[in-house]
Amino acid sequence: xxxxxxxxxxxxxxxxxxxxxxxxxxxxxxxxxxxxxxxxxxxxxxxxxxxxxxxxxxxxxxxxxxxxxxxxxxxxxxxxxxxxxxxxxxxxxxxxxxxxxxxxxxxxxxxxxxxxxxxxxxxxxxxxxxxxxxxxxxxxxxxxxxxxxxxxxxxxxxxxxxxxxxxxxxxxxxx
Amino acid sequence: xxxxxxxxxxxxxxxxxxxxxxxxxxxxxxxxxxxxxxxxxxxxxxxxxxxxxxxxxxxxxxxxxxxxxxxxxxxxxxxxxxxxxxxxxxxxxxxxxxxxxxxxxxxxxxxxxxxxxxxxxxxxxxxxxxxxxxxxxxxxxxxxxxxxxxxxxxxxxxxxxxxxxxxxxxxxxxxxxxxxxxxxxxxxxxxxxxxxxxxxxxxxxxxxxxxxxxxxxxxxxxxxxxxxxxxxxxxxxxxxxxxxxxxxxxxxxxxxxxxxxxxxxxxxxxxxxxxxxxxxxxxxxxxxxxxxxxxxxxxxxxxxxxxxxxxxxxxxxxxxxxxxxxxxxxxxxxxxxxxxxxxxxxxxxxxxxxxxxxxxxxxxxxxxxxxxxxxxxxxxxxxxxxxxxxxxxxxxxxxxxxxxxxxxxxxxxxxxxxxxxxxxxxxxxxxxxxxxxxxxxxxxxxxxxxxxxxxxxxxxxxxxxxxxxxxxxxxxxxxxxxxxxxxxxxxxxxxxxxxxxxxxxxxxxxxxxxxxxxxxxxxxxxxxxxxxxxxxxxxxxxxxxxxxxxxxxxxxxxxxxxxxxxxxxxxxxxxxxxxxxxxxxxxxxxxxxxxxxxxxxxxxxxxxxxxxxxxxxxxxxxxxxxxxxxxxxxxxxxxxxxxxx
Numbered sequence: 151x152x153x154x155x156x157x158x159x160x161x162x163x164x165x166x167x168x169x170x171x172x173x174x175x176x177x178x179x180x181x182x183x184x185x186x187x188x189x190x191x192x193x194x195x196x197x198x199x200x201x202x203x204x205x206x207x208x209x210x211x212x213x214x215x216x217x218x219x220x221x222x223x224x225x226x227x228x229x230x231x232x233x234x235x236x237x238x239x240x241x242x243x244x245x246x247x248x249x250x251x252x253x254x255x256x257x258x259x260x261x262x263x264x265x266x267x268x269x270x271x272x273x274x275x276x277x278x279x280x281x282x283x284x285x286x287x288x289x290x291x292x293x294x295x296x297x298x299x300x301x302x303x304x305x306x307x308x309x310x311x312x313x314x315x316x317x318x319x320x321x322x323x324x325x
Numbered sequence: 326x327x328x329x330x331x332x333x334x335x336x337x338x339x340x341x342x343x344x345x346x347x348x349x350x351x352x353x354x355x356x357x358x359x360x361x362x363x364x365x366x367x368x369x370x371x372x373x374x375x376x377x378x379x380x381x382x383x384x385x386x387x388x389x390x391x392x393x394x395x396x397x398x399x400x401x402x403x404x405x406x407x408x409x410x411x412x413x414x415x416x417x418x419x420x421x422x423x424x425x426x427x428x429x430x431x432x433x434x435x436x437x438x439x440x441x442x443x444x445x446x447x448x449x450x451x452x453x454x455x456x457x458x459x460x461x462x463x464x465x466x467x468x469x470x471x472x473x474x475x476x477x478x479x480x481x482x483x484x485x486x487x488x489x490x491x492x493x494x495x496x497x498x499x500x501x502x503x504x505x506x507x508x509x510x511x512x513x514x515x516x517x518x519x520x521x522x523x524x525x526x527x528x529x530x531x532x533x534x535x536x537x538x539x540x541x542x543x544x545x546x547x548x549x550x551x552x553x554x555x556x557x558x559x560x561x562x563x564x565x566x567x568x569x570x571x572x573x574x575x576x577x578x579x580x581x582x583x584x585x586x587x588x589x590x591x592x593x594x595x596x597x598x599x600x601x602x603x604x605x606x607x608x609x610x611x612x613x614x615x616x617x618x619x620x621x622x623x624x625x626x627x628x629x630x631x632x633x634x635x636x637x638x639x640x641x642x643x644x645x646x647x648x649x650x651x652x653x654x655x656x657x658x659x660x661x662x663x664x665x666x667x668x669x670x671x672x673x674x675x676x677x678x679x680x681x682x683x684x685x686x687x688x689x690x691x692x693x694x695x696x697x698x699x700x701x702x703x704x705x706x707x708x709x710x711x712x713x714x715x716x717x718x719x720x721x722x723x724x725x726x727x728x729x730x731x732x733x734x735x736x737x738x739x740x741x742x743x744x745x746x747x748x749x750x751x752x753x754x755x756x757x758x759x760x761x762x763x764x765x766x767x768x769x770x771x772x773x774x775x776x777x778x779x780x781x782x783x784x785x786x787x788x789x790x791x792x793x794x795x796x797x798x799x800x801x802x803x804x805x806x807x808x809x810x811x812x813x814x815x816x817x818x819x820x821x822x823x824x825x826x827x828x829x830x831x832x833x834x835x836x837x838x839x840x841x842x843x844x845x846x847x848x849x850x851x852x853x854x855x856x857x858x859x860x861x862x863x864x865x866x867x868x869x870x871x872x873x874x875x876x877x878x879x880x881x882x883x884x885x886x887x888x889x890x891x892x893x894x895x896x897x898x899x900x901x902x903x904x905x906x907x908x909x910x911x912x913x914x915x916x917x918x919x920x921x922x923x924x925x926x927x928x929x930x931x932x933x934x935x936x937x938x939x940x941x942x943x944x945x946x947x948x949x950x951x952x953x954x955x956x957x958x959x960x961x962x963x964x965x966x967x968x969x970x
Contacts, residue, residue, distance in 0.1 A: 167622050185539070
């Protein structure tokens with residue numbers, strides 16, 4: 151089944167607060183712990199800036215993690231279309247190796263198990279607690295509109311209007 | 326206890342370079358919650374009168390709370406507690422000291438499995454503490470001594486080989502035991518109040534490095550998810566939350582100017598002519614490049630700034646209003662890039678900006694009045710001389726000349742040395758600078774400064790209710806609608822009492838007071854957070870009672886050190902000098918009637934400010950009542966009530 155909605159990450163909007171990590175681990179494990187979160191936020195120094203980057207499963211349409219699991223434990227969920235890890239893991243870490251974006255991590259020993267985003271069954275908690283919309287979960291076509299916002303704003307501002315079309319109010323036909 | 330708390334205290338004995346882990350009893354945790362409350366009890370039990378704050382018998386305590394490192398909004402805070410080397414009470418005895426800080430180190434301490442870290446004694450050469458979950462090491466820090474806070478942080482993370490390590494360290498100012506020294510957490514967040522950096526320096530403890538891979542088990546996960554979702558929604562219904570999330574504390578400068586309470590030229594005025602050059606808007610337009618947050622904070626009030634060129638090129642996180650006002654209006658400076666440069670200097674050198682801004686402004690007024698001249702210093706300390714300000718900050722941190730060495734002792738001790746009436750325009754309470762709200766104009770804030778347990782400070786009470794509550798609410802909660810009237814007197818004492826208790830609870834859970842404040846989240850909200858995490862069943866009233874217990878405990882500590890009513894006062898300028906111009910023209914602070922009401926509401930003796938036995942016993946502090954009674958410092962019931970009305 152094709153993915154209906156997609157998770158979009160906007161690094162420029164991330165404040166680095168880690169509420170996503172807390173919500174994720176709390177929802178899945180009943181424990182607040184970055185080490186048990188399916189989404190991780192990492193900090194990097196970039197020249198005179200310090201940026202924080204959320205790393206989370208991008209939900210491939212043809213996920214290598216599903217393909218490589220020798221136990222057949224990683225399965226595609228019908229509702230969300232993403233790989234969901236069943237409890238048959240032997241800890242071989244092939245999924246960790248296969249993931250092209252490095253979005254699968256492992257719980258700290260001794261409870262070695264893969265931590266992979268399952269979109270919370272369709273209502274991702276990280277998105278719910280992200281105050282700046284650095285993380286959104288939207289229908290695919292809306293995602294494109296969001297992603298293209300910069301370009302759209304650019305053309306709107308070139309016409310001398312505000313992005314929200316406030317200038318049009320004067321011409322509005324009152325009915 | 327199974328949830329929230331770790332129940333573990335890490336005790337580090339610096340002289341022997343050994344450590345141990347102690348269990349904290351359930352009763353102790355339930356009674357004081359954690360963070361500030363638990364630290365205050367530890368300090369009371371460990372530090373007796375006569376202790377030298379920079380000597381081996383002082384302790385240094387880092388405390389986190391039960392909700393630290395959870396989804397609870399703003400659960401990033403840490404309280405650092407010690408007998409303060411900066412503040413003074415009674416006949417010159419040091420006062421209670423602590424400092425509260427955000428960032429990411431607090432939750433990391435929790436994830437490593439500790440509620441409190443207690444440092445005893447002094448090391449014979451520089452060391453740093455490395456906590457790697459259960460593995461603890463006291464490592465040599467000879468190679469770090471002399472490094473600034475940013476280089477220290479970077480060096481430690483590199484040599485231990487883990488980018489995820491969180492640090493707290495002192496800079497050169499802490500090493501020279503400047504009484505204005507702070508402790509920097511993860512490069513950008515300062516535990517600034519009360520000279521905690523100097524205590525750390527006296528212990529030759531350069532840094533703490535923490536890596537925790539554990540987590541905080543939550544008793545009722547679904548409930549916590551739901552409570553926090555509602556809390557965040559409520560938070561953002563408050564219009565001030567929007568301003569806060571966009572502009573942070575620098576947004577306070579504009580209303581301070583508008584209401585005539587902006588500290589200007591060392592409080593000679595409450596209006597700054599060029600205020601528009603140093604507002605949050607100016608920062609946003611010229612220097613801010615990104616929005617930043619502490620751990621777990623939906624409000625994200627911090628920013629990243631870059632000054633890309635010029636003599637004041639710099640970058641980092643910040644600034645706060647304490648900085649834009651403190652190095653701006655208070656010093657007559659309207660150069661925003663210089664403000665950011667001074668901010669960077671303080672962060673790297675490990676100086677508290679509040680108290681540093683205060684000594685600069687006071688020294689500049691000395692210069693204005695000819696009490697400091699070219700004979701005393703080669704620096705021309707004219708108002709707004711940014712070059713001299715930046716130079717002096719470095720001399721203070723390094724104690725590299727006579728004036729720097731003098732000012733490193735704090736403005737109060739410097740004024741004692743210089744004399745000639747300079748103490749009359751010194752802005753301090755118990756030898757520490759209060760915040761940048763003029764205490765003549767914002768009356769509840771003035772009263773809060775006077776009674777704060779760690780000396781001049783606005784965050785003990787943070788009485789924002791003075792402007793937020795309606796007259797009807799004030800009547801019901803504080804017995805008088807005057808409590809929220811700018812010129813009111815009645816009800817202010819009770820407003821400050823309530824606020825102090827609410828803030829003490831936030832400090833003990835270790836959630837940010839800005840989160841609790843902005844939406845005016847009542848104590849019931851705070852109890853809901855705590856209950857969902859710990860599985861216990863506190864009510865809003867229980868929360869306030871615990872807050873009251875903490876305030877009284879800290880009071881008793883100060884009474885034991887020698888505090889009396891005469892210490893609960895304000896700078897002469899606030900009490901005697903009317904505001905010269907602006908919207909608040911003519912205002913002075915009539916403190917005594919408010920203080921009377923506050924003492925009465927607190928159950929403290931009017932003449933001395935000593936708590937009464939009944940007050941302490943009702944808060945389960947009977948053992949403390951016995952101790953202060955033996956010293957002859959227990960309040961007397963018969964002179965505890967006013968006969969005025």
